[in-house]
Amino acid sequence: MSSGPGVFISFEGPDGGGKSTQVRLLACALARLGYDCVCSFEPGGTPIGRRIREIVLDTKTCGMHGVTEFLLYAADRAQDVHEVIIPAIDEGKVVLADRFVDSSLAYQGHGLCMDIQSVRAVNEIATGGLRPDLTVLLDIDAALGVARARGRGKGRSSDSGDGNCGGDRIEIRMLEFHERVRAAYHEMAEREPARFRRIDVTEKSIEQVHQEVLAIVSRFLEKRGFGKVNSNAHS
Ligand SMILES: Nc1ncnc2c1ncn2[C@@H]1O[C@H](COP(=O)(O)OP(=O)(O)OP(=O)(O)O)[C@@H](O)[C@H]1O
Ligand SMILES: [Mg+2]
Secondary structure, X not given: OOOOOOXXXXXXXXXXXXXXXXXXXXXHHHHHHOOOEEEEEOOOOOHHHHHHHHHHHOOOOOOOOHHHHHHHHHHHHHHHHHHHHHHHHHOOOEEXXXXXXXXXXXXXXXXXXXXXXXXXXXXXXXXXXXXXXXXXXEEOOHHHHHHHHHHOOOOOOOOOOOXXXXXXXXXXXXXXXXXXXXXXXXXXXXXXXOOEEEEEOOOOOHHHHHHHHHHHHHHHHHHOOOOOOOOOOOO
């Protein structure tokens, strides 16, 4: 659990499940409801992180060892935690994280078959032990998710934030890799039912998923007695 007065909510799931889309929509909806929100994403949520992102996702980056990849993700996360997430939690805000430690457990731990305890240990250092209060798992059929992620951004030229064309270095991995990632998320959600809320997004529209996410998060914030900064805000 986060220790400050704010609330820390992470979004997880296989590639292309709609995390970035839903974080954007939720942030707007919560702001309209009067909550003070901050979004973070990884890799690349800070200026230093953006330089790490370029290396880690570039398809021209050849021969990167799995351990190097894992440590780069951890370094990016450490910067994000200390520069963005913890200050926002300390200021009493709602922090929406587009991926967090569970991504390393799923992608590098299970996907690349790295030792899970080592993945956990390094992430303890990177995050100072920070854990999300709530994790929304956007669960999607692995093949469909990869197809959506690869299709995203077609016709766009930038790679700012999330845009890409035809798949980044992780997305273009074999389908079995992405199946392992999905299975790992299922396992995590079963092991920690109090923290995880799973939404099967495979056959749902963006708006349907948004309504489910908003219902889950609103209920959670109300149950926590979490206050709005602007009680006159409109829904
Ligand atoms: N429910 C949905 N139905 C149809 N298309 C969707 C849905 N949700 C998202 N998309 C589309 O799928 C693509 C991937 O969505 P998005 O980038 O939000 O996924 P993501 O989970 O952030 O992916 P990644 O893990 O690669 O960052 C986008 O083009 C988005 O518009
Ligand atoms: Mg994304």
